[in-house]
Amino acid sequence: MVAVRLLVILTLVTGANYILWRWLASLNWDAWWIAVPLVAAETYSLIDVLLFGMTVWRIKHRTPPAAAPPDTTVDVFVTTYNEPLELVMRTALAAQRIRHPHSTWILDDGNRAELRQLAARHGLGYVTRSTEWEGMPRHAKAGNLNNALMMTSGEFLLILDADQVPSPDILDKTLGYFNHHQVALVQTPQYFINVPDSDPLGSQAPLFYGPIQQGKDGWNAAFFCGSNAVLRREALMQLGLVGYVRETEKSVRRALDASRSAIRKARRTAAGAPELLQQTLDEVEAATLEARRRLDDGEPLSEITYRVRRRVDLAVQTVVQADLSALQSDLAEIAAMSAVEVGEAGVPVVTDDAIQRLSAHDWSPLGAIESVQAVLDALSVERTGEAQPVMPLATISVTEDMATAMRMHAMGWHSVYHHEILAHGLAPEDLGTMLTQRLRWAQGTIQVFLRENPLVQRGLSLGQRLMYFATMWSYFSGFAAVVYFAAPVIYLLFGILPVSSLSADFFVRFIPFMVVNQILFAVAGRGIPTWRGQQYSLALFPTWIKACTTAARNVWFGRPLDFAVTPKDRQDGGPRWALIRPQIVVSVLLVLAAIAGIGRLVAGMSEPIGTFVNVLWMLFDLLVMSILVRAVRYRGFRTDDSGEPDAGTIEARTERTANGPEL
Structure with a gap:
């Protein structure tokens, strides 16, 4: 544990030293379009490794617990x-x-x-x-x-x-x-x-x-x-119960706030209106204010929604005169308003359309009251849009x-x-099944x-926030990978460096950071293989990018994700190279760029050190990508005639893991 924490501190020091120098002293602003994305990708990677360092700072080795009561169901x-x-x-x-x-x-x-x-x-x-x-x-x-x-x-x-x-x-x-x-x-x-x-x-x-x-x-x-x-x-x-109550309360608060906004706007057009109509506006606003106060006091939601609807209904019933022409226009607006939908947690919520119309429209006084009625009538503490009340x-x-x-x-x-x-x-x-699962x-x-x-969720400690964020942060690696593949190609083809120069300042900062980083993974992992994970974190960049973009479209715009259950049996057919078409294109570009870069070096058009560093970088990228060739050609685990994994293999693995995981 002491060694791990020492390495985490060294990673922080060397990483911060390198990244600060990169931002402050090394950027090639003549090629900002690749220089800035590259240093941003490096910053992303530093944050990623520091989150890993924070994770392993508190590795917990548990002892077996006492036995549970035998009647535990x-x-x-x-x-x-x-x-x-x-x-x-x-x-x-x-x-x-x-x-x-x-x-x-x-x-x-x-x-x-x-x-x-x-x-x-x-x-x-x-x-x-x-x-x-x-x-x-x-x-x-x-x-x-x-x-x-x-x-x-x-x-x-x-x-x-x-x-x-x-x-x-x-x-x-x-x-x-x-x-x-x-x-x-x-x-x-x-x-x-x-x-x-x-x-x-x-x-x-x-x-x-x-x-x-x-x-x-x-x-x-x-x-x-x-x-x-x-x-x-x-x-x-x-x-389930707390989540349901929170979503319902959120919907009620939004409806009450929007109702008050509509009533306030209506007052601007109420000058000269009958006194009875003015009093009705006052009563409706008072009803929403009282409902909000009761909500803050923690009273039952069903009672609050019933009372506010009842008070508004009684207020409307006292109105005997109104501007019918203005009301007819507003009634058409109300009819076009979709007042309720099923929210993320399955709770019926007032729609954004209804909230926006309530807040933005210049209502006539009676139209405002009718619109408030429509939204409040849509409120319900029943989970009518779900199969069961608690999820x-x-x-x-x-x-x-x-x-x-x-x-x-x-x-x-x-x-x-x-x-x-x-x-x-x-x-x-x-590979196809694996990609479906990872996506x-x-x-x-x-x-x-x-x-x-998680960074803004109430109730979580700072450590818990960062632990959840660390897992989420790791899936943005696809965007950084694109930059890491593009930078050596750009230099080898065009001689454009994203750094001001590959001087000694660069190497004395970069090399210690990378060495300490790799040692941290090795020591924290206690000898377990981590290289395969590092390969796939970069090689599956199209999958990670697709996941981020499709999830964002789903959350922000309601686009479906086309959810698919991961198949549990092997999918027949030969190698499906189309699954890794983007990676093949990148690999071909890397090879062609290396050839061009060596040609430029021979012709005296580039510096030896720059070409050497970027060819090494290109070879590393190809090594990362090479796992996909094996993945495409992989035909499944060796089995016996019954279709089950070999008994000897299972027995050997079980014996090796009897006292803990094979990790």
Whole structure:
């Protein structure tokens, strides 16, 4: 731990020394269009490595907890949509053999009669969506889990993906953490048995399911990863109730503020209006002010909304005269106003269209009153736009896990990362499936970042904010990668340097930073392989960029994400080179640029040191990209005739990881 912290401090010092010099003294302003993007990309990378340093600053090595009470009730959920029946049943039957007393449930979002029959034959619980979900938002896996929560009753939930086969002792080793009554989540690693040692698709993530999650655990920020986790039902239900109340209160506040704005605007046109109409405006405004005060005092929302609607209705009933021509125009405006829609958390909310029209339109006095009535009538504390009133797991993202964990942490709950492999899963066995999976992960993370930025979430500690932000920040690496690929190409083709010169000042700052950076990863990882992860963080730049842009369009403009479930079996067909077309283009450009750069050097058109550095840079970029050639050609893990991973391989891996993860 001392060595890690010393390296973090050295990384901070050398990195800050390099980046400050780059910004203040080294930029080639004649080529600002590449100089500024490059130093911005380097700054991004420094922030990224410092966030990693902060993560591993508090690596937590836990000791086994005391045993949980034997009468602790647990529901084991096996989630499935369209996975092969034999795969689902393999996991469900293994879950049935878990030693601690529990109930095993198959959560079939595909509503398959064959799976229902298999579950009944083996004495397994079977849950699918009820008729209440017809025509309602389904929320993918989060909706599947929320539906099952309302149909079961265990104190704790073990959530497993359809391919994650649990060990019989998974509950024996995790339930004891819940003796601490503030613990809401215990996450264990995800480990895959169908991955060769070379891991061509980068599936194992040993750095994440190791120092990173252990470091987050030290900051009480280890988060839910969607499977192989035990959660406290009480925490989830509290989360659902609090989230519902917050969204409803937010909608009521917006409606009341917009109503007051409309009434104030109407006063400008009320000069000379009958006194009765003036009094009605006063009464409506007083009703909204009183409702806002009651809201601040924490009174029940249903009573507040009922009272304000009742007072406004009574005020309108006293109006017996109005300017009918002005009113008819305003009534047409009101009719065109879409007053209510289903919000992100499933709560009916007053639409932005209604708020904007209320605030911006110059209403006649009676038209303003009628518009306020229309918006207040749209308010409801009932969840009419959802299949069920409470949604415990977050539905703001295509991945429910991170947002749910962050909300629990913000409410004061604790989490635990148990660093031991207690379930064995199946990783993608072709590049296309892997890209689908990584895209969904990244999209979900960016959705959470844009909707509930952890840096501004109430209830989170500073460490928790930064731990969540670190994961979200990492998915912006695609933009930095484009700059890192472009810079050497531009120099080798045109001789344009983004720095003022490649002098000794550059090397004495850059080299120490890079060396210390790599040593930090090596020491923090305690010998685990990290190179594959570094390759994919750069090589998958089109996927990361697509994730950021599509998630932003979804959050800001409501564009669909075209969500897809990751296939659990190998996709047939030969190598699909089209999947990496952008990377192929970049690689060809790098090679052509290197040839051109050497030619320019021979012709005396460029400096030897600049050419040498940029050719080395180009070779590093090609080395990073080379993993994609293996990934495209990868034909899946070696299997025996039954289609299962070789028994000898599984036995050897299980033996190596019996006392902890193979990380």
